[in-house]
Amino acid sequence: MITGDLRGDDDMAGLGEHITAMVRSHASGDDASFYSIALQVAAREARQGHHVLADGIKKAVDYSRQAPSVTSNVTVLPQPRGDLGDLVEVTHPGVHLRELITSEVISGQIKQVIAEQRQRKNLLDHGFSPAYRLLLEGPPGTGKTMTASVLATELSLPMFTVRLDSLLSKFMGETASKLRIVFDAVAQQRGVYLFDEFDALGADRSGNDVGEARRILSSFLVFLEESSPESIVIAATNHRSILDKALFRRFDAVMTYSLPDTRQASTVIRVRLGSLLSGTSLAKLGDLTEGLSHADLTKAAESAAKAALMRGEPQVSRQDVVFALETRRMASLG
Known part of the structure; x- marks a missing residue:
């Protein structure tokens, strides 16, 4: 017995066109068009025998129409003319x-x-x-x-x-x-x-x-x-x-505003590296972070992350951070 959703190329192309149209209407803030296309997708799925999916789409559209203040987070940017x-x-x-x-x-x-x-x-x-x-x-x-x-x-x-x-x-x-x-x-x-x-x-x-x-x-x-x-x-x-x-x-x-102190500098690096810094100590790096701005520290953290990832390692080492900070200091402070 064969299970799964087997679709032909033509069907996938049609679905792709609908999704593209939905994205465009979403980006332009045209809710009416967005909902109309969504219902068209639901109808297509129903014809394909995917009744659970079709019903789910219809319910989502009905809910969104009834509670736009909860579900509609689209902000249409005013474009200066x-x-x-x-x-x-x-x-x-x-x-x-x-x-x-x-x-x-x-x-x-x-x-x-x-x-x-x-x-x-x-x-x-x-x-x-x-x-x-x-x-x-x-x-x-x-x-x-x-x-x-x-x-x-x-x-x-x-x-x-x-x-x-x-x-x-x-x-x-x-x-x-x-x-x-x-x-x-x-x-x-x-x-x-x-x-x-x-x-x-x-x-x-x-x-x-x-x-x-x-x-x-x-x-x-x-x-x-x-x-x-x-x-x-x-x-x-x-x-x-x-x-x-x-x-x-x-x-x-x-x-x-002022340049970050040692504690703030460490926080900037930790926030930017996230889980890549797990287990790596940033203690006693004050001499290397002194005089660097938040932007400098962020760039150094990114350099350290890229060095580790390109070696195929899942974590940034302390030496990666030290080298990145030294390099950034040379570029920023001369």
Whole structure:
């Protein structure tokens, strides 16, 4: 007796077309089309005699239609068009707070912002705005951009990244008007707006460098002051010391990032390597991790993992980690 699901090439091709169509409708957020195709698949399976599978698909569709808030987690990303499309990059991160290795102070500040945003309507109804204008400053690779991703993920919001250095160079002479377009979007499309490399705009220009740069900074401060609490506006900089002091009082919170200490460095490596590090000691590596950023440590961990896997070994050795850290220090610190 032959058992199993034997399908011909034509049948498999037809099923493949249905699955492809389902994926496309899912990606576009077209629930009606998605359910319609699913029911077509159920009908095909019923004709093939697979009644249990067909019935299961139908029940799943009925349940999903009745409880969309529970089962529909599809977020249709707004795609910027026209001028806005030239100014921002939109993503939908999947980075949770537990994945961000940072100090207790920073972690507490992020949790406070998330809590206020989740109670946004309640606060606004009583005349208070949740924290939504954030300045993140610290060395490169210490988690500033990742923080923006965490906020977007935890609040289920799209993230719009504004590259200020390219904005300044590409639209010199009309930068202020382009900033207005971005801040209009802040009010109209709820999201996390990250102004990366903010020092390109916010540098202290108290000397001879006035004119256009000063007008751009002044425009940004006005836009920021008047910005809508509908969204979160984040400015990230690697150089706090060169920022114009007028900036700090315009933000609801300033988060200061630093290079990881020995404990945090060990945690970053462990989190990235996971089970590949089982049984391997990371004790007394402080001299090798000192001065390395979170990004440096992650890259070192990845190098150690690849070295072990390419040898065909299921675990990373301490020597793999030591060599990777030494190599990273030479590249990063010189």
